[in-house]
Amino acid sequence: xxxxxxxxxxxxxxxxxxxxxxxxxxxxxxxxxxxxxxxxxxxxxxxxxxxxxxxxxxxxxxxxxxxxxxxxxxxxxxxxxxxxxxxxxxxxxxxxxxxxxxxxxxxxxxxxxxxxxxxxxxxxxxxxxxxxxxxxxxxxxxxxxxxxxxxxxxxxxxxxxxxxxxxxxxxxxxxxxxxxxxxxxxxxxxxxxxxxxxxxxxxxxxxxxxxxxxxxxxxxxxxxxxxxxxxxxxx
Amino acid sequence: xxxxxxxxxxxxxxxxxxxxxxxxxxxxxxxxxxxxxxxxxxxxxxxxxxxxxxxxxxxxxxxxxxxxxxxxxxxxxxxxxxxxxxxxxxxxxxxxxxxxxxxxxxxxxxxxxxxxxxxxxxxxxxxxxxxxxxxxxxxxxxxxxxxxxxxxxxxxxxxxxxxxxxxxxxxxxxxxxxxxxxxxxxxxxxxxxxxxxxx
Amino acid sequence: xxxxxxxxxxxxxxxxxxxxxxxxxxxxxxxxxxxxxxxxxxxxxxxxxxxxxxxxxxxxxxxxxxxxxxxxxxxxxxxxxxxxxxxxxxxxxxxxxxx
Numbered sequence: 001x002x003x004x005x006x007x008x009x010x011x012x013x014x015x016x017x018x019x020x021x022x023x024x025x026x027x028x029x030x031x032x033x034x035x036x037x038x039x040x041x042x043x044x045x046x047x048x049x050x051x052x053x054x055x056x057x058x059x060x061x062x063x064x065x066x067x068x069x070x071x072x073x074x075x076x077x078x079x080x081x082x083x084x085x086x087x088x089x090x091x092x093x094x095x096x097x098x099x100x101x102x103x104x105x106x107x108x109x110x111x112x113x114x115x116x117x118x119x120x121x122x123x124x125x126x127x128x129x130x131x132x133x134x135x136x137x138x139x140x141x142x143x144x145x146x147x148x149x150x151x152x153x154x155x156x157x158x159x160x161x162x163x164x165x166x167x168x169x170x171x172x173x174x175x176x177x178x179x180x181x182x183x184x185x186x187x188x189x190x191x192x193x194x195x196x197x198x199x200x201x202x203x204x205x206x207x208x209x210x211x212x213x214x215x216x217x218x219x220x221x222x223x224x225x226x227x228x229x230x231x232x233x234x235x
Numbered sequence: 236x237x238x239x240x241x242x243x244x245x246x247x248x249x250x251x252x253x254x255x256x257x258x259x260x261x262x263x264x265x266x267x268x269x270x271x272x273x274x275x276x277x278x279x280x281x282x283x284x285x286x287x288x289x290x291x292x293x294x295x296x297x298x299x300x301x302x303x304x305x306x307x308x309x310x311x312x313x314x315x316x317x318x319x320x321x322x323x324x325x326x327x328x329x330x331x332x333x334x335x336x337x338x339x340x341x342x343x344x345x346x347x348x349x350x351x352x353x354x355x356x357x358x359x360x361x362x363x364x365x366x367x368x369x370x371x372x373x374x375x376x377x378x379x380x381x382x383x384x385x386x387x388x389x390x391x392x393x394x395x396x397x398x399x400x401x402x403x404x405x406x407x408x409x410x411x412x413x414x415x416x417x418x419x420x421x422x423x424x425x426x427x428x429x430x431x432x433x434x
Numbered sequence: 435x436x437x438x439x440x441x442x443x444x445x446x447x448x449x450x451x452x453x454x455x456x457x458x459x460x461x462x463x464x465x466x467x468x469x470x471x472x473x474x475x476x477x478x479x480x481x482x483x484x485x486x487x488x489x490x491x492x493x494x495x496x497x498x499x500x501x502x503x504x505x506x507x508x509x510x511x512x513x514x515x516x517x518x519x520x521x522x523x524x525x526x527x528x529x530x531x532x533x
Contacts, residue, residue: 003524043239044240044243044245046245047505048245048257050245051449082242087241087242088241088242091241092238092239093240094239099449099452100476101458102445102476102477103443209440233440233443269482269500270490270495270497271490271495315484350497411516414485414486417502417509418509418520419485419502431504433507
């Protein structure tokens with residue numbers, strides 16, 4: 001159905017010490033929905049191949065044949081450190097996609113949006129947030145973004161200046177900035193107070209498995225229906 | 236292939252004579268899983284040998300620990316391309332269990348508490364080539380590595396060394412196991428690089 | 435190295451299954467025969483990726499399907515039993531254009 005396409009790295013942006021945004025040019029890219037991902041395939045000289053999934057950060061139509069992927073380098077990893085730091089700009093890899101029709105927000109979807117991200121899990125929900133910010137929708141949209149410390153925030157500048165009607169709340173788990181009212185710690189039920197109501201809000205949760213499990217339990221306890229919570233665990 | 240992902244080598248390289256083809260050495264001990272880690276207290280653990288006619292013989296944890304023990308130090312090779320040298324185990328040679336039953340079987344299926352299975356020729360788990368191991372590197376085997384007890388069959392790819400093993404079933408015919416029935420090689424010799432069904 | 439086996443969501447199966455399905459399989463529903471929990475393929479808990487992908491019911495962990503990808507083949511086994519299907523993958527995908 002999909003097939004592998006060649007993708008040329010055109011730009012690499014440092015987001016955090018180990019997080020990178022990679023922009024690839026993919027001829028004849030068919031477009032994608034916020035929340036979708038691609039599989040990236042690397043090929044060594046001896047023919048050995050490795051495939052990993054990466055979320056698409058920018059919404060469809062943002063850049064024609066360009067796609068933006070978020071890559072978090074994991075220590076000792078086989079693929080992510082290579083993509084994060086070693087693949088030369090101008091070189092090619094193969095991608096398959098766009099993939100996935102479940103963890104997506106379509107332009108037809110209406111109603112308040114509650115996005116909950118842990119660490120680099122912000123990448124696919126950022127595509128949703130950007131699409132919402134670019135739309136004429138008046139529906140509330142909140143991003144709860146859990147990070148260990150201020151220097152681990154992706155898209156920091158962009159998040160400081162989001163569109164009207166979009167709220168971003170950072171939840172620091174280890175080190176909070178000076179003067180912050182919320183003590184450092186993982187997401188709690190209190191962090192869901194004042195969020196868009198459970199009645200018609202769609203929730204998207206993405207992050208490490210343990211984070212998604214915990215946030216999902218908090219949402220259910222706060223009355224959000226399981227049919228309105230979609231998750232993307234990345235291990 | 237040469238023009239794709241330049242500078243990507245994967246993780247392979249040479250350790251002449253000791254590293255099977257296509258493997259790379261690692262100091263760590265990766266955990267591969269096909270499901271949740273089962274929790275098996277040793278008080279509820281038992282190991283059962285089942286003959287081809289259905290007769291069986293079981294050992295409790297304490298009975299197993301009272302059997303003759305060995306401490307093999309062996310190299311292990313995972314089909315996902317990592318190899319780990321000089322791993323130290325403690326356990327019971329499978330001969331000790333198999334000697335307890337007369338059999339005409341040529342094959343054995345290892346069965347685990349989580350439903351995992353793997354098939355082996357009987358001759359590959361006898362004569363000191365395979366162990367039921369309960370300790371790794373001097374400590375009780377941790378659940379993520381197959382504790383309380385797993386098989387260790389170092390001359391075959393490590394998926395044959397079933398984690399959380401609960402018994403061996405002797406069979407007259409070869410019965411493909413969990414991975415063997417989904418594309419992996421029936422025998423799995425790392426030196427002949429028998430990774431997949433067609434290798 | 436982690437102490438706990440981690441799993442991801444069935445979303446991750448979109449790529450490998452996309453090689454053999456004409457319709458996005460991740461939105462397909464499955465009623466678990468063991469615990470009766472309905473779930474989309476995207477909601478299954480997926481262990482792996484190596485030596486293969488094992489997708490399990492999020493309610494009771496019963497095996498829903500397994501996938502093993504080789505350079506030339508994709509093996510798909512539905513349910514927990516034996517009898518996998520071996521699909522031959524195209525040698526060069528039609529969309530791959532060499533410069």
